[in-house]
Amino acid sequence: MMYFRREHLIAENYMRRRTFRIDLNAMTLLSYFSNWRTASEASESLSGYTRESVFHTIQSLRDSGLLITKDSTENKLENKFGKEWQWPTASRYYHFSTKIDDPHNSTEEINRYYDKYLKGRRQPPIYKSYPRQLKIDLLKEPDIEAPFFATLRRRHSTRELSGKPISFNEMSRLAYYTWGRISSYKTREFGELLHKTSPSAGARHPIETYAIVNNVEGIEPGIYHYSVRDHSLELLKAGDFRERCVVLTAGHSWTRNASALFVMTAVVARTAWKYRVPRVYRAFLLDAGHLSQSFLLIATALGLGSFCIGIFRDNLIEKELNIDGISETVLFAVGVGHALKSHHEPDQSVYHDYSHPLPSEA
Ligand SMILES: Cc1cc2nc3c(=O)[nH]c(=O)nc-3n(C[C@H](O)[C@H](O)[C@H](O)COP(=O)(O)O)c2cc1C
Numbered sequence: 001m002m003y004f005r006r007e008h009l010i011a012e013n014y015m016r017r018r019t020f021r022i023d024l025n026a027m028t029l030l031s032y033f034s035n036w037r038t039a040s041e042a043s044e045s046l047s048g049y050t051r052e053s054v055f056h057t058i059q060s061l062r063d064s065g066l067l068i069t070k071d072s073t074e075n076k077l078e079n080k081f082g083k084e085w086q087w088p089t090a091s092r093y094y095h096f097s098t099k100i101d102d103p104h105n106s107t108e109e110i111n112r113y114y115d116k117y118l119k120g121r122r123q124p125p126i127y128k129s130y131p132r133q134l135k136i137d138l139l140k141e142p143d144i145e146a147p148f149f150a151t152l153r154r155r156h157s158t159r160e161l162s163g164k165p166i167s168f169n170e171m172s173r174l175a176y177y178t179w180g181r182i183s184s185y186k187t188r189e190f191g192e193l194l195h196k197t198s199p200s201a202g203a204r205h206p207i208e209t210y211a212i213v214n215n216v217e218g219i220e221p222g223i224y225h226y227s228v229r230d231h232s233l234e235l236l237k238a239g240d241f242r243e244r245c246v247v248l249t250a251g252h253s254w255t256r257n258a259s260a261l262f263v264m265t266a267v268v269a270r271t272a273w274k275y276r277v278p279r280v281y282r283a284f285l286l287d288a289g290h291l292s293q294s295f296l297l298i299a300t301a302l303g304l305g306s307f308c309i310g311i312f313r314d315n316l317i318e319k320e321l322n323i324d325g326i327s328e329t330v331l332f333a334v335g336v337g338h339a340l341k342s343h344h345e346p347d348q349s350v351y352h353d354y355s356h357p358l359p360s361e362a
Helices: 024-032 041-046 051-063 073-084 089-095 107-119 147-154 168-179 243-247 254-258 269-271 278-301 316-322
Strands: 002-005 008-013 018-021 184-185 193-197 207-213 222-227 232-238 260-267 303-308 329-335
Touching: 008 024, 008 089, 018 073, 024 051, 024 232, 041 051, 051 207, 051 278, 073 269, 089 278, 107 303, 168 207, 168 260, 168 303, 184 316, 207 232, 243 254, 243 316, 260 269, 278 303
Parallel strands: none
Antiparallel strands: 002 008, 008 018, 184 193, 207 222, 207 260, 222 232, 260 329, 303 329
């Protein structure tokens, strides 16, 4: 991706999340390599440049990943990337340039961020209103009271968890009512489609779920894949992953006390097979949002504490789950456990770190 920033032309390798200032020589060389070419061919074709300077610039462009070598690992990765992410650049750029590699920001970094960008700055109003327009007051307490409404009111993020186990029954219900197949139906054009408690764009249901089980009665701790077809947990790795949860979520310390952490990924091809427009990338995020809310409400209905997490170390999680981050890529995480305190008031602590990683200083 190329753009101007502060009087410089910038090239960004969004797969590697690195940016470079580009000068005229580099531009000339880059445009020459629209096909596979050797360095010698380049130096012979580009008059006015010495062989050394051409080779030197090619080397810098290779080091930065802006040029790649035929049949290299990068080349194979790019081929896979091109095959899976068939949409135009917009969705690819957004997705890959916003992945996180780093561990958690330190308290000092967070404080510096707030001092620099937020302190003393007037916030936009949290309400919008049309004071001069006709106004109809609605009922605050609708007269149809169903337990569902009480569940909606009780939902809040719980970050203080006891670490006590949830039951096998609770685990089963959380999985079934969030990600499970309620029914399926046959279509002529698209084969078997699933019906779940959450909608999905085009009924593609691209989301897969992995459960990191820390403390659930009757289930050995470890990492499992949730099989939608069989409504079962498939063991991928046995072991105690409580501390690993904190690392994977870039320092969310309470995940070690969660009974289970669920990581949602998207299987790109399921959606890309049908849709060719990059707008459909939004569907991944919207689908994950729907599933997350269902999960949080089900946990609330079961009297459990729950939370959702958008900040985590994408690449590390993908490695842990043994997925490549291209054909299947991580999107969102939710977790559940017993609240340390039984309170029905929203947790007043707002998690501050959506600024992670901090914006680049450039
Ligand atoms: C897209 C999204 C990403 C979020 N990411 C995080 C996160 O990384 N860490 C965290 O502690 N909370 C995260 N949250 C939870 C919000 O901080 C929380 O919902 C908000 O403070 C409002 O509190 P409530 O859930 O109790 O109503 C996220 C919520 C959403 C919807």
